[in-house]
Amino acid sequence: MFKRKKHINGMYEKPFWLRFSWSILQAVLIVAVFSFIVREFMxxxxxxxxxxxxxxxxxxxxxxxxxxxxxxxxxxxxxxxxFHADEESDYIKRIIGLPGDDLYYESDTLYVNGEPVEEEFLEESRTENGSEHFTDDFQLEDLTDEQTVPDGHVFVLGDNRQNSIDSRQIGYVPMEEIVGRANLAFWPPESIRFIR
Structure with a gap:
């Protein structure tokens, strides 16, 4: 005695385990492709x-x-x-100088194209640091041999100015090496916040 295969519109119905496995595989592939797109491009x-x-x-x-x-x-x-600092390391820093900017620090004040620019995000750091000068004086030309930030590059600094490896040591960051903008801190949970 043998079992007959079920017919659907003249075709044999696939076994349940095969249909179920195919559905799971499709779902996994869709999630994997979606995850890749989000991580790679978003x-x-x-x-x-x-x-x-x-x-x-x-x-x-x-x-x-x-x-x-x-x-x-x-x-x-x-x-x-x-941004990609080298083949093995990515750094997080703050953009201070844009292409064409002439910038320098004097008496703990940032000057861009001759005009003083406020750095409100440094207030907490200055308070914690307690020293009179938080950012040492420098001129762009002394660090890079150029008077302005070149096209296609940015000048970056860490917010902890006295403990940061940034454009003062590594030079300008090419824009093509920028991965993206930091928006949100999410771990540890008690520190979840938007960052600026």
Whole structure:
């Protein structure tokens, strides 16, 4: 004796386990493709190591980086960006100088194209630091041999100015090395906040 196979519109019906497995595989593939697209082109997360951005971002915090449109948009002064510092390391720093800017620090004040610019995000750092001068005086030309930030590059500094490896040591950051803008700290949970 043998079982007859079921017919549906003249075709054999596939066994349940095969249909179920195919449905699971399709769902996994859709999730994997969606995750790849989101991570590659929209958002990604990073763990911050070090103290160069304290107190804005602390060592060990996890942050969300927005990649949407950053390839096509012009970066803005004071954006917090992630960029490829070398083949193995990504850094998070704040954009201080944009292409064409002539900038310098004098008496703990940032001057861009001859005009003083407020850095309100440094108030907490200055208070915690307690020293009279938080950012040492410098002129762009003394650090880079150029008077202005070149096209296609930005000049970046860490918020913890006295404990940061940034454009003062590594030079300008090419825009094509920028991964995206840091938007949100999400771990640890008690520190969830938008970052600016």
């Amino acid at each position: 958002f990604t997360n990073y763990i911050v190591y070090g103290q160069s951005m304290m107190p804005t971002i602390r060592d060990g915090e996890r942050i969300i980086v927005n990649k949407i449109g950053y390839d096509f948009m012009e970066p803005e002064r004071f954006d917090l960006i992630i």
